[in-house]
Amino acid sequence: MNSSDVSSRGRRAFFRTAVLAAGAATLNPTPSQGAPGDATPAPAAPVGYLCFSPDEAAFVEALVEVMCPADDLTPGGIDCGLAYFMDRQLAGPFGKGDRLYRRGPWRPGRPEDGYQLPLTPEQFFKAGIKAANQACLAAHRRQFPELTAEEADRMLQAFSTGDLKAPVFGFSEWFNDLVYPLFTQACFADPIYGGNRGKVFWSLIGYPGLPAVNGLNMVKYRGKPYPGAHPPKSIEDFS
Amino acid sequence: MGSSRMKILPERAVVIVGGGLAAGLVARQLVRQGIDTLVLERGGDSRGGAESKIPSQRDELRWDTRHGLMQDGALETYTLRRSRSEASLPMRRLSAFLPGTGVGGAANHWGGQTFRWNDHNLALRTRFEQRYGRSVIPADMTLQDWGVTYVELEPYHDLFEKLFGISGKAGNLRGQIQPGGNPFEAPRQNEYPQRPLEITEAGLIFKETVEREFGFKPYPSPAANSPDPYVNPDGMRLGACQYCGHCERFICEANAKGTPEVLLYPWLEQQPKFELRRHCHVTGLDFDRSSGRVRGVQYLDLATGESFLQPGATVVLAAFTLTNTRILLSAGIGRPYDPESGTGVVGKNFCYQANSGIALFFPNRWLNPFLAAGCTGTLIDEFNDDNFDHAGLGFLGGGYIGVNVSSGRPIGQRRLPPGTPRWGTRWKQANAEWYAHTCAIGAQGSCYPHRENFLDLDPDYTDAYGQPLLRLTFDFRENELKVSAFVTEKCRQIGRAMGAAHLGPVSSRTAPFDTRLYQGSHVTGGTILGADPGTSVVSPRLQHWDAENLFVVGASVFAHNSGHNPTGPVAALALRLGDDLVRYHQKPGRLT
Numbered sequence: 129m130n131s132s133d134v135s136s137r138g139r140r141a142f143f144r145t146a147v148l149a150a151g152a153a154t155l156n157p158t159p160s161q162g163a164p165g166d167a168t169p170a171p172a173a174p175v176g177y178l179c180f181s182p183d184e185a186a187f188v189e190a191l192v193e194v195m196c197p198a199d200d201l202t203p204g205g206i207d208c209g210l211a212y213f214m215d216r217q218l219a220g221p222f223g224k225g226d227r228l229y230r231r232g233p234w235r236p237g238r239p240e241d242g243y244q245l246p247l248t249p250e251q252f253f254k255a256g257i258k259a260a261n262q263a264c265l266a267a268h269r270r271q272f273p274e275l276t277a278e279e280a281d282r283m284l285q286a287f288s289t290g291d292l293k294a295p296v297f298g299f300s301e302w303f304n305d306l307v308y309p310l311f312t313q314a315c316f317a318d319p320i321y322g323g324n325r326g327k328v329f330w331s332l333i334g335y336p337g338l339p340a341v342n343g344l345n346m347v348k349y350r351g352k353p354y355p356g357a358h359p360p361k362s363i364e365d366f367s
Numbered sequence: 368m369g370s371s372r373m374k375i376l377p378e379r380a381v382v383i384v385g386g387g388l389a390a391g392l393v394a395r396q397l398v399r400q401g402i403d404t405l406v407l408e409r410g411g412d413s414r415g416g417a418e419s420k421i422p423s424q425r426d427e428l429r430w431d432t433r434h435g436l437m438q439d440g441a442l443e444t445y446t447l448r449r450s451r452s453e454a455s456l457p458m459r460r461l462s463a464f465l466p467g468t469g470v471g472g473a474a475n476h477w478g479g480q481t482f483r484w485n486d487h488n489l490a491l492r493t494r495f496e497q498r499y500g501r502s503v504i505p506a507d508m509t510l511q512d513w514g515v516t517y518v519e520l521e522p523y524h525d526l527f528e529k530l531f532g533i534s535g536k537a538g539n540l541r542g543q544i545q546p547g548g549n550p551f552e553a554p555r556q557n558e559y560p561q562r563p564l565e566i567t568e569a570g571l572i573f574k575e576t577v578e579r580e581f582g583f584k585p586y587p588s589p590a591a592n593s594p595d596p597y598v599n600p601d602g603m604r605l606g607a608c609q610y611c612g613h614c615e616r617f618i619c620e621a622n623a624k625g626t627p628e629v630l631l632y633p634w635l636e637q638q639p640k641f642e643l644r645r646h647c648h649v650t651g652l653d654f655d656r657s658s659g660r661v662r663g664v665q666y667l668d669l670a671t672g673e674s675f676l677q678p679g680a681t682v683v684l685a686a687f688t689l690t691n692t693r694i695l696l697s698a699g700i701g702r703p704y705d706p707e708s709g710t711g712v713v714g715k716n717f718c719y720q721a722n723s724g725i726a727l728f729f730p731n732r733w734l735n736p737f738l739a740a741g742c743t744g745t746l747i748d749e750f751n752d753d754n755f756d757h758a759g760l761g762f763l764g765g766g767y768i769g770v771n772v773s774s775g776r777p778i779g780q781r782r783l784p785p786g787t788p789r790w791g792t793r794w795k796q797a798n799a800e801w802y803a804h805t806c807a808i809g810a811q812g813s814c815y816p817h818r819e820n821f822l823d824l825d826p827d828y829t830d831a832y833g834q835p836l837l838r839l840t841f842d843f844r845e846n847e848l849k850v851s852a853f854v855t856e857k858c859r860q861i862g863r864a865m866g867a868a869h870l871g872p873v874s875s876r877t878a879p880f881d882t883r884l885y886q887g888s889h890v891t892g893g894t895i896l897g898a899d900p901g902t903s904v905v906s907p908r909l910q911h912w913d914a915e916n917l918f919v920v921g922a923s924v925f926a927h928n929s930g931h932n933p934t935g936p937v938a939a940l941a942l943r944l945g946d947d948l949v950r951y952h953q954k955p956g957r958l959t
C-alpha cells in the first residue's frame with residue numbers, strides 16, 4: 129500500500145462523516161420552496177460500496193466531486209449520491225452486461241459502431257480507472273484522487289476529447305459512452321437508485337418528477353412557471 | 368433444433384407470427400368472421416405489471432434509458448456494415464432503433480403519431496418521372512411503385528383511426544381543404560374521431576411564426592393519445608390523456624394511448640375463435656417448395672423448452688420488419704436480393720429515416736417540456752414528399768418539420784446551449800437556467816432505397832437460439848444526406864424566425880451511420896410489395912409470390928420510407944389483409 133492509498137481512504141472517510149453529519153439540511157438546496165409539510169428529513173444515506181474497491185471508490189468519489197462540486201446549487205457529488213449510484217449500477221445488471229450482446233467474433237470497430245469489447249461495463253469501467261490513474265501518474269506524478277480540482281478537471285477534459293490515449297482502448301469512449309452517461313443518470317434518475325439524493329437535481333432544474341395527472345395543468349400552466357415542480361415527487365413519494 | 372424432435376400440432380386455419388399491432392389488426396378482421404386464428408408471440412404481457420402502474424411506470428432510467436420494454440439485444444440483435452467491402456459488427460447494445468417485444472409489440476410503447484400516406488408515396492417512381500422526367504431518379508435509387516392506391520386504403524385508415532381513437536384535425540375532407548389541418552394530406556372521408564390534443568407553448572411559438580413569417584399551414588400532429596375518454600367500435604375504452612410526459616417508450620398508466628394491449632388483445636381474447644400463445648419464439652417456416660406452400664410455423668416454447676411445428680392452412684408473418692425478413696431468408700422462401708446484379712428480392716430496399724433536429728432556447732418563455740403527451744407536436748408538410756419543387760435541388764424526398772414536445776424527462780431530454788461546459792458549477796447553472804425554456808425543432812426526413820442498402824443473414828454471428836443474426840448493409844447515401852441538409856436548414860431558418868436566443872448545432876444526418884444514437888424505430892423494407900414478381904416479395908395484396916398461403920404484413924413490405932411515421936399505412940394494410948384473408952379462407956388461390 130502506498131501513501132496515496134492511505135490519504136484517499138482518509139479523504140473518503142471524511143466525506144462519509146460529512147454526509148452523515150450534514151443530515152437533511154444540505155440535501156435540500158432550496159428548502160424555502162418546499163411546502164411546509166415536506167420538511168421530513170431525507171432518509172439516511174446508505175454507506176458502503178458493493179463493487180468498488182477502496183482505490184476505485186476513491187477515484188469515483190474524486191470524479192463526482194470534480195464534476196459536481198459543492199456550491200450554491202447542490203451539495204458535492206458524494207453527498208448527492210452520485211458515487212453510490214455508479215457503484216450500484218455497475219454492481220447490478222447493467223454492469224454485468226444486461227441487454228448487451230456478448231458473442232464473438234470480436235472485431236474492432238469505429239466509435240459509431242458502439243461498444244465492441246468483451247469486457248462487461250463493470251470491467252471496462254474499472255479498467256478505465258486503472259488506465260486513467262496511470263495517465264495521471266504520468267502527467268502529474270499523482271493518481272487521480274490526489275490531483276487538485278483544476279488538475280483533475282483538465283484530465284477529465286483530456287479523457288473526453290480523446291487527446292489522451294489509453295494503452296489498449298480509447299479514453300474518449302470510456303469517458304463519453306460509459307462514465308459520462310452514468311454521471312448524468314446519477315444526477316437525474318429517480319432517487320430510488322441512490323443518486324439525485326433528496327431530488328436535489330430535479331429541484332434545481334424544476335422538473336416535477338412523477339405527476340399523477342396533468343390534464344388541466346397542460347392548459348393552465350402553458351407558458352407559465354409551473355408550481356408543481358417545487359417540490360418534485362419521486363417514486364418514494366408515491367410508495 | 369432438428370425438426371425430427373419437433374412435436375407436430377393440429378392444423379389451424381390461420382397462424383400469425385408475432386403478436387404486435389399488425390397481427391392484432393389482421394386477427395380482428397378474421398375472428399369477426401368466425402375464422403379460427405392463432406397468434407404466436409415471443410413475449411409476455413405488460414398490462415398490470417410494474418411498467419404500467421404508478422409509481423414504477425414513471426421510471427425514466429428503467430424504461431427509457433435502459434430500454435426495459437424493448438427487445439433484449441443479448442438474445443437477438445442485428446449486425447451492421449456500411450458497405451459490402453466491410454466486415455459486419457453486431458450492434459452490441461441496441462440503440463439506434465428499438466424493436467418491441469411482448470403482446471402488443473412496439474405499438475404498446477410507441478408515441479402514436481398516426482399518418483396516412485398519400486398517392487404520391489404509393490406511386491413514387493411514376494410520380495417523380497411524370498413531374499421531372501425519367502432521368503431524375505438516379506440509377507442506384509431502386510424506387511418502386513407499391514401497386515396499391517390510396518382510395519383502396521382509405522376505408523382502412525378510417526377504420527384504424529376509429530379503432531384507436533386517433534385525435535387530430537382534418538386538412539382535406541372529401542377534397543375540401545380545412546383550416547387548421549394539413550392541406551397536403553390525402554382526402555379523407557371523415558374527420559378524425561377525436562379532437563386534437565392541447566397545443567404546447569413551443570407549438571404555439573412555432574405555429575404563430577410559420578403562419579406569420581412564411582405563410583405555411585401548421586397542423587396538430589395526429590395522435591394515438593386520447594384527449595378525452597373514448598369508446599371504440601368494439602366497445603374498448605381509452606381514458607383521457609394526462610400529459611404526463613411518460614408516453615413514447617412507456618406503457619400508458621392511464622390507458623389513454625391507443626395500443627394493441629388496450630384495444631385489440633383484450634377484445635380478441637374474449638372471442639371464441641381466437642388463441643394467443645405467449646412466449647413462443649418462432650424459429651422458422653416449413654416450406655414445401657414443390658407445392659409452393661408453407662406447411663406451418665416452427666417455434667420454441669420458451670416456457671417449456673420444447674420445439675413445435677404448428678401447421679396452418681394460412682400463415683401470416685407479422686413480426687416487424689426485421690424478423691419478417693429474417694424468417695423468409697432462413698426459410699429460403701423467395702430469391703435473396705443480390706446487390707451485385709440487382710436481382711433477387713428478399714432483403715431489398717431496406718430503408719431507415721434521416722431524422723434531425725436543432726435545440727432552441729427561449730430565455731423568456733416557459734416551455735415546460737414535462738407537460739406533454741407522446742404526440743403533442745405542431746407540424747408542417749411544406750417540405751415533405753413532393754409538396755415543393757425538387758427541380759434543380761439534386762435530391763428527392765423531404766420530411767415533415769415541426770416542434771414535437773413529448774417529454775421533459777431529465778436524463779434524456781435536457782438541452783443546453785452550445786458552449787456550455789459538460790460538468791461543474793456552470794453546467795449545473797445552465798441546467799437550472801435552461802431546462803424549462805428549451806425545445807427542439809426537428810425534421811422527419813425520408814429515406815429512399817439504395818441499391819447497396821439491404822438485408823441478409825450474417826455469416827458469423829448468431830442469436831441466443833443459435834440462428835444467424837440479420838445483417839444490415841446500410842449507410843446514409845448521398846440522396847439522404849442532401850434531404851437531411853435541406854430540411855435541417857429549413858429548421859434553422861424557422862428556429863431563427865421563432866426568435867430563439869440560441870440555437871443548438873445545426874447537425875443534419877450524416878454518414879457514417881451512428882449506431883449509438885437513437886434515430887427513430889422506423890426501419891422498413893426487406894419483403895417489399897409490388898405488382899411485379901421479379902422485383903417484389905409479396906403482391907400488392909401481401910401474398911408471397913412463391914408461397915400462395917403465406918402473407919407478410921408490416922413495414923417490411925414498404926418499398927421505401929417517407930417523411931411521415933410508418934404505422935398508419937402498416938395498420939391500413941393489416942386491416943385490409945384481414946379482410947383479404949377472409950376471402951382467401953373461403954376460396955384459396957391467388958388474390959387479386
Ligand SMILES: Cc1cc2nc3c(=O)[nH]c(=O)nc-3n(C[C@H](O)[C@H](O)[C@H](O)COP(=O)(O)OP(=O)(O)OC[C@H]3O[C@@H](n4cnc5c(N)ncnc54)[C@H](O)[C@@H]3O)c2cc1C
Binds near residue numbers: 389408467468687
Ligand atoms: C419508442 C417508439 C416510438 C414509436 N413511435 C411511433 C409513432 O409515433 N408513430 C408511428 O407511426 N410509429 C411509431 N413507432 C413504430 C411502431 O411502434 C411500429 O411501426 C409498429 O409497432 C409496427 O407494428 P408491427 O405489428 O409491424 O410490429 P410490432 O408492433 O413491434 O409487433 C411485432 C411483434 O412480433 C414479435 N416477434 C418478433 N420476432 C418474433 C419471433 N421470432 N417469434 C415470435 N414473435 C416475434 C415481437 O415480440 C412483437 O410483439 C414507434 C416505435 C418505438 C419503439
